[in-house]
Amino acid sequence: MDALIELSEVTKRYAAGGVPALDHVSLAVAAGEAVAVMGPSGSGKSTLLNLVAGLDKPSGGTITVSGQRVEMLSETRLARYRRRQVGMIFQFFNLLDDLTVADNVLLPAQLAGTPRRRARARCTELLDQLGIGRYRNTYPGRLSGGERQRVAIARALINDPAVLLADEPTGAVDTATGEEIGQLLLGLNAAGQTLVLVTHSPDLAARYATRAVRLLDGRIDSDTAASGAAGTGDRPSAGARP
């Protein structure tokens, strides 16, 4: 299998000599997979996501995304990598309150230098697809949590990234809204979007991911096919605890 994302012996320490947030983690994600990363608080889930997104750098090991060694990129190249290769969805949306919905969605495209007309067309397409086209000139402060998360999803997809990274995408919304968000993500994955999803909810993992990777104390505790939506049985993974 040619992995779209490949982590090899990745370690992350926030303090020299301290307990590693990630400890020699190796993980491969194929194109089109939907992987749920689970674990208790402090297990390293968000750290792993941040490393793949290039928001942070590992203390050791290698991270390869679409054939690119992410840990070796400079800050400027990382920014460009994030524009093109990665779409980030955050738990608390992280929208800019002083920009309209459309401006928020357009931002990555504008930073990437996408021609204005093409960017606007893609923006309209995404907003309509996500059912929030009527809010294009509205400010995020006036939207519900679910609507804001849809805006965040649209922003993440504007540049057609290779990977969609979602950190607790339903953590800040109610159950019903979370269900809607989940279905959205499921639909995206069904259309071929590679998805890495951080969640502490086994139910969410089971319903919207094809594979579940469980972290414990910075190490992969298990790597199984998620039951329900796709995949069967356990899946061996490097770095899993004996």
Added chain:
Amino acid sequence: MTSGAVLRAASAGAGRRLVPTAVIFLVLAAGAAAALLGLTLATNSNELFLTAFTQSHGAQLAVTADSAKATGAQLAATRHLPGVTQAAGPYPQTFIKLTSGHTTGPRPAGRPASGQPIPHGQVNPVLETPDMWLAVVGRPSPSGPLDDISLQQGRWATRPGEIDIDPHAVPFAAPIGSMVTVASAPGKPKLKVVGYASSIGRDEAAWVAPSQVAALRPAGAPAQQQMLYTFDQAATDSQASADLARIEAALPTGAIRSWVSWVSSNRLIAAAQGMNTPFVVAFAVIALVLAVLITASVVAAAVIASYRRIGVLKSIGFTPAQVTATYLIQIGLPALAGVIAGTALGDWRVLPLINGGNSLFNINVSVPLWINVAVPLGMLALTGVAAAVPALRAGRLRAVQAITAGQAPPAGRGYGAHRLLGRLALPRPVTAGLAAPLTRPARSAVTLAAITFGLTAVVLATGLGTSLARLSQGGDLWHHAVMISAGRPGTQQAFTPSQQQTVATALAHQPGTSGYAAVASTPFPGQATSSSWAASVPGVGQRVPITAFRGAAARLGWDITGGHWYSGPGQVVINTAYPGTAGLTVGRAIRITVGGVAVTATITGTVYDPGVGLLLTSWATLHGAAGLAVNQYIVGLKPGVEPPAYTAELGKALGHGYDVENVTPGQSGSVGLYGDIDTSLIQLLTVLVAVLAGLGVLNATLMLTRERVHDLGVYKAVGMTPRQTIAMVTCWAVTPAMVAAVIALPAGIALHDAVIHALASDQSVLPQIFGTLPGSVLHVYTAGGLTLLALAGLAIAIAGALGPATWAAASRTTTALRTE
């Protein structure tokens, strides 16, 4: 225990937030220095001169008498005249030309002569040209009843063969111990320089033992003596004139050859200070206002930025009073250090500036005590108020309110700007940056004010520098000139028609000649002359000295005290240096009889110049008067022409029978005073103002960066590169800079015009020969120059924003995203 907790919280707060702490220190230091400098300069006056004058027992009148007309006993007897409170002398005096035996080094900084006559046949002035005559007086010691000579280096000349010199008046380097040659004396004797000295009266340049003087007198020159006086009334020109008249009446006719009154010296010094005042006050006000503005905003912002921390302190048990105390201490520590540093900096920098300008007076000036107390106390009080207001407010808030208050700006602000600017075809980081200031209008207003004041100061300083340079060049006035006499120096022989033709021809062919004036002056009392050349003016006198000019006399530069120079025939200018001129007012018509011709002329102006006649007029006014003859030419040089070389070449061209000497016109006029204005003061204040403005921008950008750190994280998370981040944050200051330019450029120009007009309205400081202020002095700004100045405002803004911008670009995105 409680106070320990407060102190610990305060010191930890200051230590953890090093950048805001450093900004407070710098702002208070710069603000205190600017306030101290501004206040000191604004209150400085010619009291320094008066203090020095009193300390050195200055003479209110210095008279040079002809020894052949008045004996030493007759001169000494004048000390008993009514009104004379003290007298010194007579001291033997003569005039010499010195040359150096050394290679001429850099000329010492010169000083303008005070009240010295332009040498229309008189050999007396102290002027700053190598070939000019220097007054030398025989004094047995530097001290005396009057006019203590200040010995700065070396020792007093007590033996023949020795000389003390004023290094500022001698136009070449003459180290102590070196030999100088008295080129004008028979045998060209050499004297050894044994000391440097100066006189508050500024009317002599060298001192020797009394017995030495006779040997230094030029061949054929009359022996002279100097008498010094103080009077019970000598504060005004008319009183000085009356005092002189009494002295003159007590001596044989024609005994007094020349005189110098302290009134003119005092007036020139006051004029110089007066000229400084508009400039300094303008800058001092700008510096003070900016210091207050920036200090208040920096301190208040520092407290507001700590609201979350304040909330945490309250949640663990700090009382409102303890919270307020914590932040007053946290702000007060760097503020106190800054104020101390700034006051010391101001004292260190102000004193040399003041003393440098007053080194001639040889007194040590210190910053007045009240300023050294008022500035630090005032700045600390301002800091306390600026910190206490938000700290008290935070202390009263509930902990939760304090934690949530002062974080991200309230929603709704700046949205329209973002939408509007987003439509521009500019990179997104730029449009986002330009719109950001509108989310914090109050803070943006402070940034705007800081840049506006800073840019206004720069515009004003630039314009003033150009105006002053053009004024000091005297516009059309001659800065250098030479004087041509026929025959021996000092004889005032009339030029024959043939000689006049020779001079005209020589001048026409002499490169470097700007123009010239032919001078006909009736002799001073006692000089041999044709008896028909006696001007009679009813109510003034039967033998009134009169000077007529043919040519560009206006360009000589006059100390015009009222009205304006004559502009045609039938007009005269009155020289108030003479007694009895009080009734000769501008606009009055007078009848003059000279050389058998009676003319009625209108008085157009008044001057003060002891070196020329009582009446100054054009040749045409006295047309037909018998005895009207040219006895001098004053030739103006073009800019850049070296006077010594010109003098030598013209002397060669004229040949024998002519004496050519350098003179510097305007020495008794006010034009030369513009060089006295210390542009370094203006530059220093401008630098301080610009620094304050930059610090204000730095602080505002820093606060905005901290508030918007989460937004910065989002931008970076979606792909904003470090360079784009720097551009965006820098653009936070660009909008205020652009608005500031729109305000500051016209404000600076208007302020410049106001300052120049304030200067021009003071008739004692600006020659009125132009009638109105020269346009070249007023219109100093060009489109290109203003563009550069606008860019200067942008530079101030960018300089202040660059630090926070770089920090924002380098900050960790993950940390920023967790800040909610």
